[in-house]
Amino acid sequence: VTGVAPRPKLGAAIGKLQGSLTALADAYRMLGERHIADADVHHLALALAKQCEGQAEVLAPHRDRHGRKLDESVGETPRESLLEPPQWKASRLPAGRSSPGALLLHDLRGLHLAIEEAAMLWLIVGQAAQATRDRELLVLVERSRKEITHQLMWVTGRIKETSPQVLIA
Amino acid sequence: VPDRTADIWGGRTPFAAGGVWPIRVDQMLADGVREEDVERWVQSACVLCSNGCGLDIAVADGRIVGVRGREVDRINKGRLGPKGLYGWQANNAPDRLTRPLVRRDGELQPATWDEAMTRVAERSREVLDGTGPLGMAFYSSGQLFLEDYYTLAVVARAGIGTPHLDGNTRLCTATSDAALKESFGTDGAPGSYEDFDLCDTLFMVGHNVAETQTMLWARILDRLHGRDRPRLVVVDPRPTPSAGEADVHLPIRNGTNLMLLNAIQHELIENGWVDETWIREHTIGFEELREVVAAHAPERAAEVCGVSVRDIREAARIVGTAQRLVSTCLQGVYQSHQATASACQVNNLNLLRGMIGKPGCTVFQCNGQPTAQNTRETGANGDLSGMRNWQNLDHVRELAAHWNVDPLQIPSWAPPTHAMQIFRLCEEGSISFLWIMGTNPAVSLPDLGRIRSILRQERLFVVVSDAFLSETAALADVVLPAALWGEKTGTFTNQDRTVHLSEQAVDPPGEARPDLEILIDYAERLGLVDRDGAPLVKWRTPEEAFDHFRATTRGRPCDYAPITYERLRGGSGIQWGGDRLYTDGRFNTDTDYCEEWGHDLLTGAAFERKHYTELNPAGRAILKAAHYTPPPEEPSEHYPLLLTTGRTVYHWHTRTKTGRVDELSRAAPEPWLELSPADAELIGVDEGDRVRIESARGAAEMRARISNIRPGVVFLPFHYGYWDTTDGAGPDGEPHAANELTITAWDPVSKQPLFKTGAVRVERVAAGERPAAAPTQTASAPAGTR
Numbered sequence: 001v002t003g004v005a006p007r008p009k010l011g012a013a014i015g016k017l018q019g020s021l022t023a024l025a026d027a028y029r030m031l032g033e034r035h036i037a038d039a040d041v042h043h044l045a046l047a048l049a050k051q052c053e054g055q056a057e058v059l060a061p062h063r064d065r066h067g068r069k070l071d072e073s074v075g076e077t078p079r080e081s082l083l084e085p086p087q088w089k090a091s092r093l094p095a096g097r098s099s100p101g102a103l104l105l106h107d108l109r110g111l112h113l114a115i116e117e118a119a120m121l122w123l124i125v126g127q128a129a130q131a132t133r134d135r136e137l138l139v140l141v142e143r144s145r146k147e148i149t150h151q152l153m154w155v156t157g158r159i160k161e162t163s164p165q166v167l168i169a
Numbered sequence: 170v171p172d173r174t175a176d177i178w179g180g181r182t183p184f185a186a187g188g189v190w191p192i193r194v195d196q197m198l199a200d201g202v203r204e205e206d207v208e209r210w211v212q213s214a215c216v217l218c219s220n221g222c223g224l225d226i227a228v229a230d231g232r233i234v235g236v237r238g239r240e241v242d243r244i245n246k247g248r249l250g251p252k253g254l255y256g257w258q259a260n261n262a263p264d265r266l267t268r269p270l271v272r273r274d275g276e277l278q279p280a281t282w283d284e285a286m287t288r289v290a291e292r293s294r295e296v297l298d299g300t301g302p303l304g305m306a307f308y309s310s311g312q313l314f315l316e317d318y319y320t321l322a323v324v325a326r327a328g329i330g331t332p333h334l335d336g337n338t339r340l341c342t343a344t345s346d347a348a349l350k351e352s353f354g355t356d357g358a359p360g361s362y363e364d365f366d367l368c369d370t371l372f373m374v375g376h377n378v379a380e381t382q383t384m385l386w387a388r389i390l391d392r393l394h395g396r397d398r399p400r401l402v403v404v405d406p407r408p409t410p411s412a413g414e415a416d417v418h419l420p421i422r423n424g425t426n427l428m429l430l431n432a433i434q435h436e437l438i439e440n441g442w443v444d445e446t447w448i449r450e451h452t453i454g455f456e457e458l459r460e461v462v463a464a465h466a467p468e469r470a471a472e473v474c475g476v477s478v479r480d481i482r483e484a485a486r487i488v489g490t491a492q493r494l495v496s497t498c499l500q501g502v503y504q505s506h507q508a509t510a511s512a513c514q515v516n517n518l519n520l521l522r523g524m525i526g527k528p529g530c531t532v533f534q535c536n537g538q539p540t541a542q543n544t545r546e547t548g549a550n551g552d553l554s555g556m557r558n559w560q561n562l563d564h565v566r567e568l569a570a571h572w573n574v575d576p577l578q579i580p581s582w583a584p585p586t587h588a589m590q591i592f593r594l595c596e597e598g599s600i601s602f603l604w605i606m607g608t609n610p611a612v613s614l615p616d617l618g619r620i621r622s623i624l625r626q627e628r629l630f631v632v633v634s635d636a637f638l639s640e641t642a643a644l645a646d647v648v649l650p651a652a653l654w655g656e657k658t659g660t661f662t663n664q665d666r667t668v669h670l671s672e673q674a675v676d677p678p679g680e681a682r683p684d685l686e687i688l689i690d691y692a693e694r695l696g697l698v699d700r701d702g703a704p705l706v707k708w709r710t711p712e713e714a715f716d717h718f719r720a721t722t723r724g725r726p727c728d729y730a731p732i733t734y735e736r737l738r739g740g741s742g743i744q745w746g747g748d749r750l751y752t753d754g755r756f757n758t759d760t761d762y763c764e765e766w767g768h769d770l771l772t773g774a775a776f777e778r779k780h781y782t783e784l785n786p787a788g789r790a791i792l793k794a795a796h797y798t799p800p801p802e803e804p805s806e807h808y809p810l811l812l813t814t815g816r817t818v819y820h821w822h823t824r825t826k827t828g829r830v831d832e833l834s835r836a837a838p839e840p841w842l843e844l845s846p847a848d849a850e851l852i853g854v855d856e857g858d859r860v861r862i863e864s865a866r867g868a869a870e871m872r873a874r875i876s877n878i879r880p881g882v883v884f885l886p887f888h889y890g891y892w893d894t895t896d897g898a899g900p901d902g903e904p905h906a907a908n909e910l911t912i913t914a915w916d917p918v919s920k921q922p923l924f925k926t927g928a929v930r931v932e933r934v935a936a937g938e939r940p941a942a943a944p945t946q947t948a949s950a951p952a953g954t955r
Contacts (some may be wrong), residue, residue, distance in 0.1 A: 038593060040920075041915040043801045044772060100597045134185075153774035161583040169303035169599035 010128045011066025018056045018063060020114075025052035027114045031107050038104060041158070044132040048151060052118070055144045057088045062137050101166040105159065112155050170197060173251045174836040177818055177946060178379070178387045183395035186529075187367055188417040191389055194247035197254040198235035198277065206951065212738065214242075214661070214669035215314060216654045217252035217821050220665030221741055224249060226257065226674040232674055233260050233655055238708040243741045244362060244667055248267035250383030252821060255833050257655065260824035262676075265636055266650035267679020277638075277648060282680060285647050286687075289604075290628045290694035291372045292646075296602045297695075298330070302580070306333035306591045306600045309549055311341055311538025312822075313673070314659025316408045316714035317684040318540070318549035319721075320706060321606070324688055326548065328697035328705045332580040335598060336544040337608040339588040340922055341537025344503035346545050346552070347511030347768075347919035348534050351793050352520070354757035354786070355547050355556050355726045355764040356898060360495070360531025361748045362665045367391055367529030370400045370491030372484075374426060374515055375501015375925075376535060379410035380818035380947050386411065400491070402484045404429065405501055406813060407843070407884060407948040408877040417484045420879045421474040423799040423813045424506040424926035429799060430514035432470030435462040437521055442489025447523030451754040453784065453866075454792035457802050458517065461794035473797065475879070493529030494522055500537065500815065505925035509918035510770040510795035517835075520790050526751035533664065538822075540661040546727045551585040551920070555725040556717075556764045559584060560777065563761065571721055571882035572773075573699035587920035588614075589913070590685035596623045604632040604685060607651065611640040611898060612823040612890030615911035615922050620855055621899050634687055637825045640890045643898035651684055653826075658711045659685070660737065662783060666744045668729070670737035685711060702859050710854040726750075726757050726764075751790075758786035770795040773917025800926045804881070808928035810848065811882045814907040815925075818947050828893060837863060840871040840905045841943040843884040844931065847951050850873045856951065857937030864929045867909035869900075872941035875952050883931060884948075885910070887924070 067102030126141035173179065173195070182191040191355055198204065210225040215236075223242025227235035240247035269285035284660050296304040302769050302813075307325050309318065318336075325334040349356045365371075365388055379386040392399055403415040404426070404533040411417040421429050436813035438459055448455050467485075471478040488494060488865055498515045502508060518530050524530035533685055536542055548554035549629055559581045569576035586594070592614065594600040614620045624631055624644040633645040636653045656677040662668045677683070689706055697705040707713045712734050719729040732743050766781035768774060770793060778782075784791075804811055819836040820827045827833040855862055860873045862883065869885070885907035891899055900909070912925040943949045 032487070037596065038771075040915060040917065043914050044917060046801075047798060048772070099599070101599060150769040150772050150774050153776070154770065154772035157583070157773075157775050161586075164582065165303055165594060165599050168596075169300050 006065060006067045007108070007132065008067050010132070011063050013121070013125055013128065013156050014059050014066065017125050018059050018119045019116070020121050021052045025049040025056070026115045028052065031111055032091070035104055036105065037100065041104065044154070051147060055147070058140055065069040093127070094138055099166060101162060105162050105166050108155055108159050108162065110150070114144040115148060115155060119145070119152060124150055130134050173254050174819060174832050177252055177873070178383055179248060181391060181394050183391050184366070185396035186369065186392070186399070188395070189245050190366060190391060192240045192246045194238050194240050195249040195254060195693040196235065196237040200235045200307070201789065202227070202229060202909040208707040209674070210237065211672050211674035213240070213655065213671040213674070214742065215249065215253040215663070216539040217256045218382050218576070218862060219424065219539055219541060219664045220244060220385050221539050221661065221667060221669055222249055222253055222384050223669060224253060224765050227673050232704060233257050241395035241741050244663060245384045245898050248384045248387055251819060251825060255830050256821070256826055259829045260639070260653050260655055260787055262829040263519070264638070264829070265678045266648065266755055267680065267681055268650060269680070272646045277643070277645070280523060285649060286694060288647050289632050289691065293602055293695060300526070300599070300601065302329050302331040303333070303420055304600055305329055305331045305602045306586070306595065306604070307611065308588060308591060308603065308605045308608065309336045309542065309544065311336060311338045312607045313540060313684055314661055314711070315540070315543040315547060315718065316659045316711040317688065318543050319718040320685055320714055322548040322554050322689045323572060323706060324692050324697065326408065326579050327574045328692060330578050330580055332583065333586040333591050333594065334549065335586065335588040335591060336549055337588065337610070337613060338538060338541040338544045338550050340613060341500070342503070342541040342545070343921040344508040344512050344916060344919040345536055347509045348516060350765045351509065351513050351767055351791065351918070352516040352789055354759070354762070355923045357726050357746060357750055358555070358665050359532060359750045360389070360533060360665065361744065363748065364495050364529050364531045365392065368399050369397070370487060370492045371528070372402045372488050372494065372496040373411060374404040374430070374496070374498040374516065375407045376497045376499040377405060377407070377411065377501070377557070377815065377948060378497070381499060381537070383818060390414070393612070400487050401768060402487050402849055406879040406882050408950070417476070417480055417487060419476050419480055419484055421476055422879070423811055423882060425474040425797070426502055426505055426511040427507040427514065427795060428465060428470045428473045428510055428797040429481065430518070431462045431465035432467045432481055433488060434458070434517060434521065435465050435519070436467060436482060436485030436516065437489050438462065439849060440489055443575040444523030444555055445753070450935055451523070452520050452666065452790045453786055454793050454794065458794040461796055466798065468782055468820070489520070489774045491522065491524070494519060494524045495529065495531055495533065497533040497535055498533040500767070501925060502618070503919070503921050506800035506923060507795065507798065508916035508921050510793070513770065513793040517792050520792055520874065521776045526749055526754060526771065529815055530748070539663065542662040542666070546662065546722070551587050552716070552764070553645040555722045555945070556727050557725065558764050558766070560775070561761065566807065568721070572705070573701060574705070575700055589922055590919060595626070595629050598628060601628055602630045603861055604634070606634045606642055607640045609641045609823040609825060611644060611891070612906055612908065614909055615924065616913045617906055617908045619747050619913065634684060635825070636681065638892065638897070639825050640892050640898045641825065649687055650679065650681040652681050652767055656681070657683035657685070660715060662745070663742070666746055667742040668732055668737065668745060669742040670810070685714060725728040728832070755788040756786070756790045758791065767791065768918045770918060771798070773839070774930050799922070802926065804928045808930050810931060812864065812885065812910060812927040812929040813882060813888045813925045814911065815886045817886050817888065817944055817949065819944065820886070823886045823890050825892070837944050838942050840886055840889040840907070841874045841941040841949070842931065843874045843876045843878050845880040845882070846875055847877050847880040848883070848931070849873065849909065852931055852933060854933045855937070857940040859934040859937060861932045861934050862910060862929050864912070865911040866912065867904060869904045869906060869909045870934060871905050872937055874941040874943040874949055876949055877952050898899050
């Protein structure tokens with residue numbers, strides 16, 4: 001990649017975005033492993049973890065070009081706090097105790113925030129990519145923002161379906 | 170009478186493109202019954218596949234004694250397949266359920282209708298007063314009639330107000346429904362069976378038509394053996410009879426449909442085999458599709474799918490140079506990985522070529538079951554009655570006005586709950602009442618160990634209405650004896666929108682009752698009323714139910730208004746919507762007319778009005794695109810083989826009917842495992858040996874059939890459960906059902922379970938003294954014989 005002068009602050013923002021995507025991938029993986037009995041969540045979460053890692057990976061040359069390394073910006077792993085430690089058996093508990101639906105709803109809410117965070121960082125990087133007329137980065141931004149939007153819509157839809165059953169049934 | 174289990178498709182009557190398919194009347198009467206003994210011939214149609222062949226039922230002494238194909242019917246012109254010819258005998262089986270059963274002291278014991286229905290109603294009331302409607306679920310069939318489904322939809326949605334209502338059509342046609350909605354705006358087959366008579370090219374993906382719809386295959390065979398033989402491309406990992414007739418057979422690795430279909434589109438675009446003007450005027454989404462398929466070159470597809478680049482190119486050339494293209498798909502797409510995404514690509518092929526809504530040009534998103542289309546139209550599956558959009562408040566209000574209930578009564582806050590999720594909610598305990606009608610989840614759903622444990626829970630009250638004591642009924646709390654086809658009147662619609670009337674020919678046995686009567690009784694006992702306090706269900710007879718439904722469909726794509734019982738009597742079945750839809754190149758995609766606002770094919774996320782309005786299809790078809798992704802479970806060192814499951818020509822669903830018919834049962838008496846000669850040699854298995862097949866879910870044992878299936882892939886028929894074993898409900902230490910092994914996973918859009926990929930290992934258990942008793946003229950033929 002040539003022709004665009006290094007922008008260290010943009011590099012830092014890309015690093016932060018990568019960190020957020022890695023944290024999001026971890027959150028997906030944790031969700032998937034924790035909710036095996038909810039097969040749709042299980043399979044899709046594992047697939048989306050890979051999608052997030054893929055997004056982080058293709059950002060690497062852009063981050064390097066702008067002169068910051070990943071380890072300078074991964075200090076924060078804000079999403080971990082949203083997900084409590086795995087409770088493997090919880091998703092198979094009988095009703096009337098800690099309902100597996102309630103646990104799922106809780107985890108989906110946490111995931112929603114993690115996706116929102118990544119979506120916002122993609123927006124920030126995207127704005128800078130536009131201002132620097134960085135076509136290659138813009139292609140990534142466009143594709144990834146679409147994927148992240150679909151992730152948000154999916155988790156919102158799953159929460160819509162789940163909440164009445166958890167709160168009322 | 171010829172043995173039609175040996176002569177599956179009957180004699181050839183070849184015809185050329187544009188000709189009329191000749192009449193051939195097939196008839197079967199019980200032993201000792203002569204034609205002059207038949208007192209009445211009663212009009213009906215076959216309910217043993219989605220073709221819906223018109224037939225007349227022969228009656229003597231108050232019993233069904235035979236059937237005869239209706240020569241006036243547009244679907245079959247008199248012909249019947251083996252299941253149609255022999256299957257009716259199940260009605261006369263000695264072990265029909267004739268009295269209600271209730272569980273007392275752990276045992277199912279005979280009871281009166283009043284006692285059984287009181288239990289059902291009291292338990293419903295208890296759940297409704299406690300948990301409310303979200304504690305109640307209904308799971309029906311692809312075998313009931315339109316009138317039953319419509320009544321069920323009204324009872325569940327408007328009366329009880331639960332989102333938990335689905336049919337076993339979730340396992341067979343959910344993806345057909347989903348793909349039609351994604352591409353064209355609403356459900357409804359665009360074409361007509363006459364398009365098979367007119368086409369010059371047939372492209373069939375995962376559609377073993379010779380076994381699943383025998384009389385459609387007879388029609389196609391007559392074209393293939395006539396003048397102007399159409400070119401035929403078949404995609405299937407098994408050596409099906411249609412693959413045997415094909416110009417190009419692509420035996421792809423199961424689970425890779427999307428990769429192949431994207432590669433074919435890649436070739437169509439590269440070679441300019443697309444109708445650019447038509448695409449510009451009648452579709453949206455071409456640019457994105459072009460971008461996605463660009464990443465799926467034939468070389469990449471050849472590697473992933475395990476077929477040659479040359480064959481992919483040749484298949485694309487045949488599709489690309491067609492003048493009149495008919496594309497079809499069925500379970501090989503719907504029950505496989507990336508189901509809806511792949512089914513949409515089949516639609517895309519015809520859209521790219523501008524070949525839809527014209528004579529000889531269409532796509533068939535085929536159905537599995539005979540009355541599946543009606544679960545979709547009436548809203549007894551995850552749809553809203555009359556092909557309405559559950560996200561569109563105006564549609565919900567319209568329906569509420571028609572039913573005279575508060576719009577808030579109809580659950581529309583989220584998509585209706587699909588079958589797999591209903592069972593999940595039963596598992597976690599938030600659903601405590603489940604009524605299963607005319608279907609057998611204890612054999613047909615994935616991961617049977619799990620399903621049996623769900624149905625056995627004390628806290629779940631299970632009602633089963635059925636004609637036989639199925640594996641599922643054996644686990645129920647209340648069993649209600651239901652009338653079968655021929656014992657009640659109703660209508661149903663086949664996969665080219667042809668509506669047939671099936672009249673009552675005989676009385677149900679003993680105290681068995683039609684499903685419609687059972688549902689009306691239930692609604693009365695629960696006191697379900699409309700907003701004026703009048704009974705919610707305002708009909709008594711099938712014809713009244715039909716007429717009420719007709720009024721619901723006014724102005725919707727499936728407009729039944731012109732179709733009446735009177736018009737259906739005497740002649741051929743009648744198509745709703747006329748012979749072809751979209752003849753003017755205008756699709757049902759207007760924002761306030763369409764049945765849904767679309768989904769992201771990868772995640773299944775539902776788009777909303779704002780997204781759809783922005784897209785602005787406005788009558789144009791939607792070219793949906795998606796990247797190939799690997800399936801959730803791939804072969805590993807421990808489970809090195811790919812499993813696929815499916816049908817054989819002689820059986821239906823879980824054999825509750827066909828297993829009770831001598832001719833059909835003899836033709837395929839026991840389960841078998843198909844594997845290739847190469848894999849057989851590797852494992853050290855000979856034809857007929859007993860083998861054990863194992864997955865991460867469970868294991869099963871049966872005899873091995875060495876066939877010409879793709880190496881690395883093994884096949885199991887899904888029909889065989891345990892009703893005819895000592896246990897009656899489960900394996901009791903000797904598992905042989907295919908679904909002991911299958912994975913719990915489903916398509917993100919259509920929610921159709923995944924039966925066509927999974928990882929397994931196979932071991933030899935013991936030498937066999939005879940070959941496997943597997944069919945020999947079908948995809949299961951022994952290696953080297955076909």
